[in-house]
Amino acid sequence: MPYKIIPRYFTTETLDYVNTLLEAYEKPLTQYCELLLWWNGKVNLISRNTDLKTVEKHVLHSLLLAAVGRFAKEKVLIDVGSGGGLPGIPLAICFPEKQFILIDRVSRKCAAMNDIRAQLKLKNVEVVNQDAAMFHVKHDDFCWITKHAVKINEFIPQVIKKGSTRFYFLKGDDFAEEASQTDLSLKILEYPIDDYIEDPFFLGKRVLLIEATP
Numbered sequence: 050m051p052y053k054i055i056p057r058y059f060t061t062e063t064l065d066y067v068n069t070l071l072e073a074y075e076k077p078l079t080q081y082c083e084l085l086l087w088w089n090g091k092v093n094l095i096s097r098n099t100d101l102k103t104v105e106k107h108v109l110h111s112l113l114l115a116a117v118g119r120f121a122k123e124k125v126l127i128d129v130g131s132g133g134g135l136p137g138i139p140l141a142i143c144f145p146e147k148q149f150i151l152i153d154r155v156s157r158k159c160a161a162m163n164d165i166r167a168q169l170k171l172k173n174v175e176v177v178n179q180d181a182a183m184f185h186v187k188h189d190d191f192c193w194i195t196k197h198a199v200k201i202n203e204f205i206p207q208v209i210k211k212g213s214t215r216f217y218f219l220k221g222d223d224f225a226e227e228a229s230q231t232d233l234s235l236k237i238l239e240y241p242i243d244d245y246i247e248d249p250f251f252l253g254k255r256v257l258l259i260e261a262t263p
Contacts, residue, residue: 052228052235057258059245063116070112070143077142077169078108084168085133088161094133106250107196110242111136112143114194114217117240118258125191126217127152129181130198134162136219137194141174152177152184182207192217202230205261209233216259224257234262 071078082104089095095107114120114136124147128137131151141149151174153159159178166174177184181204192215193208201224205216218224228235240256 051232052225052237054225054228054237054239057117057238057240059113059116059240059242064245067109067112067116070115071109074143078139081134081138081142081165081169082108084165085135088133088165092133092157092161094158094161095135103250106248107135108139109246110219110251110254111139111196113240113242113256114219115140115143117256118215118217118238120217123147123192123215125150125188126194127181127184127186127191129193129195129204130154131162131176132158132198134165136196138162138165138169138171138174140194141171142169145171145173148173148175150175150177152179152181154178154180184211186211186213188212195219197221201227201235201259203227205233205235205259206231209261209263214261216257216261218257218259220255220257222253222255224255236260 082101086101086104089099126147127150129152131137131153134151137149137151151162156178159176162176166176191213193213194217196219228237238258242251242254
């Protein structure tokens with residue numbers, strides 16, 4: 050079997066850490082939610098019927114990436130299929146010392162992200178309108194992040210030679226099927242969210258930290 054799944058669990062301390070981020074950056078995160086909701090009515094970045102409370106859950110979902118692996122040490126994070134800036138923009142708000150590159154192949158989504166970036170005055174965010182497989186990474190040390198935008202078996206083999214083997218994914222609980230369809234050696238740390246947050250929005254959702262070996 051080319052992949053190995055290792056169960057991991059959030060602790061009270063790590064969840065408290067995420068709540069601290071939500072409190073410390075409440076104003077810009079709320080502004081982001083409002084901007085995303087406005088743009089969603091124009092471009093369809095997330096579900097058309099999404100309300101503000103649901104957008105806030107998307108933000109919480111995104112920030113859970115900060116509670117796993119070596120996230121604290123990451124300096125450059127490339128968000129693939131970012132759409133309306135999830136998970137990249139909430140993370141960029143909370144971690145101004147890190148650099149975030151938001152990639153999406155759809156130009157109107159990139160236009161929305163550029164406007165949001167400008168209104169939030171995020172100097173640590175770059176938006177790129179391109180297919181991630183074609184994107185030339187200029188950094189030596191970086192990682193990939195994504196929120197339900199790509200399939201493990203399709204994306205990782207495309208980018209594994211670009212210089213990073215670290216992937217922070219927000220996926221559903223059917224991720225193992227995708228992982229089984231690649232010949233790469235994958236070590237997958239699996240953090241179940243619905244064990245800790247009792248909300249239908251998070252049912253079946255996982256944070257995955259993947260280390261890949263060609």
